[in-house]
Amino acid sequence: MILPSRFNPLWTAPEHASSDALWFVFQRGNLLVYNAHDPPMLPLPADATAVVADMGAARFVGMLGDTPCWAARARDGHAPPDHAFENLRMLFNRLPDDLLAIAGRGVQMLEFDRTHRHCGACATPTEIHEGGRSRRCPACGETYYPKVSPAMMVAIKRDGPQGRELLLARSARFARGMYSALAGFVEPSESIEECIRREAFEEVGVKVGNLRYFASQGWPFPNSLMIAYVADYESGEIVPEEGEIEDAQWFSLDALPQLPHRLSIARRLISSVIAEVAPDHPALRV
Ligand SMILES: [Zn+2]
Incomplete structure (x- = not known):
């Protein structure tokens, strides 16, 4: 999966970013899509954000042209009507390649947050650091980066x-x-x-x-x-x-x-x- 050339992989949303965003909402690694039609599409922002578990934990993923892209985790439970949580691999050939690549970046950022909530050295809750690039332990200073x-x-x-x-x-x-x-x-x-x-x-x-x-x-x-x-x-x-x-x-x-x-x-x-x-x-x- 190759990020599109018109995608700018930022960590923090620019000020005055358009509110017309693309939302990549995941439930256990499966992406929320609107699938009343085939091929499926990303959900409308209002439908996507309605199922987000914690908007404060949403991750800015970057800009696709002028459109901000966000990743977030969904609450447990069913997808809204006409929507489904689908395995990313099952969306190959059905969702545009550009969107799949951005979804791949987004899901990795969410996984990083999920698996680094606490410091591995002293177990203190970590905090977002360096504008989102890393998480840092406020007690011992240990810094964690997304695993590649x-x-x-x-x-x-x-x-x-x-x-x-x-x-x-x-x-x-x-x-x-x-x-x-x-x-x-x-x-x-x-x-x-x-x-x-x-x-x-x-x-x-x-x-x-x-x-x-x-x-x-x-x-x-x-x-x-x-x-x-x-x-x-x-x-x-x-x-x-x-x-x-x-x-x-x-x-x-x-x-x-x-x-x-x-x-x-x-x-x-x-x-x-x-x-x-x-x-x-x-x-x-x-
Ligand atoms: Zn620590």
């Missing part, structure tokens, strides 16, 4: 007599039939490149080299920064890591499995490796 967890993603490729092949894997959590690039969280003191080599060996038992940076993307499920690379296969037979990887295979470009959603960096990464040798491949037409 770097994770690597790697598309492993090899070029053989059958042409280009991609090493793709699936976890049991994936939708049925879907395969993707490898991914894993960076460990303390590890570089992205070390993480890629370690994870490739742990998850599928292969050694990789010639790592090339592709792109990065924030991913709010729950708070990752995905940093994607392409790597060349060097050695080893595929051995899926038990309990982690349900299956991993080499796929030729004419027999690709179901791939991740077009909004994901995984899909863009895989597409880039396909496009190098097959710019007209049907998988690129999404």
Whole structure:
């Protein structure tokens, strides 16, 4: 999910901001949408704010052009008539990409507040600090920032007599039939490149080299920064890591499995490796 270029990710609402705001109201991570029509839309401000649990705890998320964007937590209970709380992932392709990306920022800010109400060192209630960027303990001064967890993603490729092949894997959590690039969280003191080599060996038992940076993307499920690379296969037979990887295979470009959603960096990464040798491949037409 990529924040739109006309979005300004501020932490504090500018004075004189328009009252015609976009409201991202969440209940346990699910976004309130008006769904009397398909595709759904964001609720009108009056409908959204009517279910907010605590307006004082609403979070300013930024400006989309001239429109202020707010995130807030809803009271428990049902959504208003013609509205529903929907899982963000289920709104892919149904809500505009721009709004999904802003919702992803908003839900992470609300989660930060929810999970940092008290100081982890001395248990004193924390306070909003630095205009909203952090929370600070008034007793011991410990300061907390929203958690962002770097994770690597790697598309492993090899070029053989059958042409280009991609090493793709699936976890049991994936939708049925879907395969993707490898991914894993960076460990303390590890570089992205070390993480890629370690994870490739742990998850599928292969050694990789010639790592090339592709792109990065924030991913709010729950708070990752995905940093994607392409790597060349060097050695080893595929051995899926038990309990982690349900299956991993080499796929030729004419027999690709179901791939991740077009909004994901995984899909863009895989597409880039396909496009190098097959710019007209049907998988690129999404
Ligand atoms: Zn403290």
